[in-house]
C-alpha cells in the first residue's frame with residue numbers, strides 16, 4: 173500500500189499585488205503542505221509544476237525552496253516534479269535542475285541527457301531522453317511518468333499516447349488544462365484561468381491509476397478510465413475570482429456563496445484525500461445600490477468580514493457618489509474598490525431613441541473619461557487639475573452645469589497629463605494604512621482605483 177502527497181501551483185516568489193508579504197505567504201503555504209506530508213509519513217511527494225512563479229526565481233526564493241525541501245530529503249522521502257508554464261525554461265538548466273543537484277527533487281520528463289539512479293530511469297526518444305520516476309517499496313514498484321508544460325501546438329504534433337504507456341501501477345504527472353474539465357469548472361474558475369487548455373480529455377493516455385495534474389488553480393477531482401484525476405489547485409488564492417466568500421446584492425440583501433478550498437492531496441491506496449490549508453481569505457462583494465443603501469449595508473457586512481481579508485468591492489449605481497468613506501466601512505487588510513456609475517435613461521425620454529453621450533455628461537466629465545479611459549491612470553494628474561481648477565459643478569439631470577469654457581480647461585489639463593506620465597496600470601488598489609494621497613476623494617470618485 174502506497175501513500176503519497178500531490179501538490180501543485182505553489183508559485184513561490186509571487187509578490188501578488190506587488191506585496192512582498194504575499195510571496196512569504198505563498199512560501200508558508202508550501203512549507204505547511206510539505207510539513208504535513210512529512211508528518212503523515214508519505215512514501216513520496218509529487219509537485220505538478222509551477223513550484224516557482226518565475227523561471228528565474230530570486231536567490232531568496234531559491235533559498236526558501238531549498239529549506240522547505242530539505243525536510244523530506246533528510247527523511248528519505250523522494251520528491252518527483254515537473255516544470256509548469258510559469259517556471260519552465262527554454263535553456264537547458266532550470267531552477268529544478270539546481271534543486272535536483274542538491275538531492276531535493278527528481279525531475280521527470282523530456283531531457284537532453286539521460287539519468288539513471290535510484291529514482292530516475294531514462295529511455296531515448298528521438299534526440300532526447302524521456303525520464304521517468306520509479307518508487308519501490310516492499311517489492312512493489314510504481315512508475316511516475318510525465319513531462320513539463322507543453323503548448324497546444326506541440327501537443328498536437330506529439331500526441332501523449334505515443335509517449336506514455338503505463339506499465340503496472342503508474343502515475344501520470346502533467347501541467348496542462350483539459351478542455352472538458354475546464355468547461356466543467358468554468359462557473360467558479362479564477363478569472364485569469366478561463367479557457368486554459370491545451371488538451372482534450374481523450375488525448376490523455378489511458379491506464380494510469382492516478383493523474384497528478386497541475387495548472388488549473390481551482391481544486392478539482394474526477395476519474396478518468398481506471399484512474400483518479402486530480403487538480404489540487406493553487407496553494408494560495410489566485411485572484412478575486414478565486415474567492416473564499418462572495419457576496420452579491422439582490423436588491424434587498426447580500427447573498428453569500430462559498431468559493432473553493434485551498435490545499436493539496438494525500439493519496440493513500442490510490443484514494444485522494446484533500447488536505448485543506450488555512451490561507452489568506454479573499455472576499456468578493458458586488459452591490460448595485462444608491463449611496464445611502466450601499467453605506468448602510470456594507471457597514472453591516474463589514475462586521476462579518478475577517479480583518480485579515482483581501483476584499484474587492486464592486487460598486488454600481490446610476491449616478492456617481494463619493495466612495496472614499498467606504499474604505500473605513502470595510503476595515504480589512506487590503507481593499508480594492510471598483511466602481512461603475514452609469515446613468516440610466518431619463519424619464520420622459522422616447523424609447524427607441526439612441527441617447528447621446530453629451531446629454532448625460534458635463535463636458536468636463538466627458539474630458540475626464542477621455543483622459544482616464546480604461547487603465548490610463550497616468551492621466552489622473554490631468555483630471556485632478558481639471559477639477560481642482562474650479563467651476564466644476566455636478567450636472568443635475570436635465571440641467572446645465574455652470575462651467576465656463578470647459579473645453580479650454582480640458583485641453584490644458586490634457587497637456588498637463590502628457591507632461592507627467594506616471595507609472596500606471598499598477599497599484600490600482602489602495603492598501604489599508606497606505607499614505608493618503610492628495611486628491612484622494614476625487615480619485616475615489618473617479619473610480620476608486622487608487
Ligand SMILES: [Mn+2]
Nearest residue numbers: 181222256387
Ligand atoms: Mn500555476
